[in-house]
Amino acid sequence: MSKHIIITGASKGIGFETAKRLAQSGHRVTAIARSKDALLSLQKINPDLISVLRLDITSENAVSEISDHLKERQFRIDGFIHNAGVLINKPLSEQSRNDWQKQFEVNLMAPALLTAGLKPFFNERAHVLTISSMGGFQGSSKFPGLSAYSATKGGLAILTESMAAELSTLHIACNCLCLGAVQTEMLEQAFPGVEAPVSSDEMGEYVANFILTGHKFYNGQILPVTLGDPDA
Secondary structure (H helix, E strand, O other): OOOEEEEEOOOOHHHHHHHHHHHHOOOEEEEEEOOHHHHHHHHHHOOOOEEEEEOOOOOOOHHHHHHHHHHHHOOOEEEEEEOOOOOOOOOHHHOOHHHHHHHHHHHHHHHHHHHHHOHHHEEEEEEEEEEEEHHHOOOOOOOOOOHHHHHHHHHHHHHHHHHHHHOHHHOOEEEEEEEOOOEOHHHHHHOOOOOOOOEHHHHHHHHHHHHHHHHHOOOOOEEEEOOOOOOO
């Protein structure tokens, strides 16, 4: 049975590859990002199943714009992948208030506000999936320059547990994947020159499968997806 999945941060990397995989499997995708050209490139892969929405998820109008998109197409939500993320690699002493705020708004606040604001559109048994990082996983190795990013991603993990409790009466599952090293632009920002053991295409396939089936086995879980430290 075909499902409808929303993906933020879908213009590149894991989000782009996840959208491709879902469409290849016959599922409808609403791909959200700020880059118009990248979104149109994604849509061309399967215009019948991939619809795109150019949007800043931190804007005050984000919920209403997504709502209008869903109403216009008569879409409900079976899955929501909060994949969009911002990483500013600077020593803690150099992270400005604006640096903190930007990472906080994209990595943590937007997933909370979008999930809450779009709740009326979720089908029963829907699955909300947040994409965190091993940097936000308690007890994992931490690295200089990533304190703000890791803190917001750690908050995202706790938010996921809390949303699972909040949405339990609606039978909506919420899970969090804490990803290790994946070959993306963000990895290059965090660890210049490091070659990851997993490609964005491989992780996209994993995430696509998880949004469709993971909630049958997990709810309110923070799950590490890693082969080890990125600089190991």
